[in-house]
Amino acid sequence: MGPEIERLVTLLAKLPGLGPASARRIAVRLLTRRAELMLPLAETLGAAAAAVRPCSVCGNLDTTEPCAICVDPRRDQGLVCVVESVADLWALERAGAHHGSYHVLSGALSAIGGITPDDLSVGGLLQRVRDGAVREVILATSATVDGQATAHFLTDRLKPFGVAITRLAHGVPVGGEIERMDHGTLAAALRARRPV
């Protein structure tokens, strides 16, 4: 394997979800699909790197500053949904169920990963709340230990401002079969049961 290929495999293996074996497989595919895949990808990476920047208001990735969501007058800028990453923001946008704005933390607290409150983007959120522009903060962190710890931390920081704080409901996912649900999900769904 020449140094160019080795460097390519090393970089690809750093991407989330990939290891040395999948990186090698991808490198071979790229090198054998030069015109259709490798050169377009190189060009698109460069173009996206040049054009896309994190929004200074919410942390979303976009080619405009502030991002399209932050300047959209049809969206409720007083309703801020807090997410761990832009991938979570995209998932909520695909669901099309949130009509407010966002705040991207760029991470979640993690004892194992050594992620502390200093590593999260919280200042911008607190500033928006302090400015009085925010009516309600929806905590949409993951339903994992780290995500819940992050939600508790944010609740403590937001409470003094008297803003409404909500979090996503826990329960049986739509389409989920009861017999396949774990104990925690069933217990949460029972606790949060609603009148029919």
Added chain:
Amino acid sequence: MGPEIERLVTLLAKLPGLGPASARRIAVRLLTRRAELMLPLAETLGAAAAAVRPCSVCGNLDTTEPCAICVDPRRDQGLVCVVESVADLWALERAGAHHGSYHVLSGALSAIGGITPDDLSVGGLLQRVRDGAVREVILATSATVDGQATAHFLTDRLKPFGVAITRLAHGVPVGGEIERMDHGTLAAALRARRPV
């Protein structure tokens, strides 16, 4: 999601082993690690695409023509190991157990994938055998239905030249536990049992 990001996700999702969800995750990581990951990857893709070419003799990917393996006088050029892809060649090189040269087919016959003999690079191999430079051809195609079909096809094409044709042994992988082996592997290992 802007058009630059959408194009990046679409291209990433075309890589082997990736789908839309993993492509989005990788796109976010790239866009948030611009200097350390995204720009180096764009540059490395371009550099590798410019420098690396398939070897005209064996099909290996390298920056020299013919490739370093084909011109290495310490390697037995009369012993040719036939592999489906360059990734397989790399795996054999990492094992360090083959001291001959290679021939890369760039695929395997596949009824489902619609891969016919015309889609494989066979001409170069037959030419090398016809030229009398090859003493033995080792068939190192995968032990799958497609790989075995490819090996049978190659055996038919190579037999008329009177060259020695061998294939990799089937058996229990080193480190493998008997109770976890499938029926086919155990049957093959029993058939090919050897005196101690």
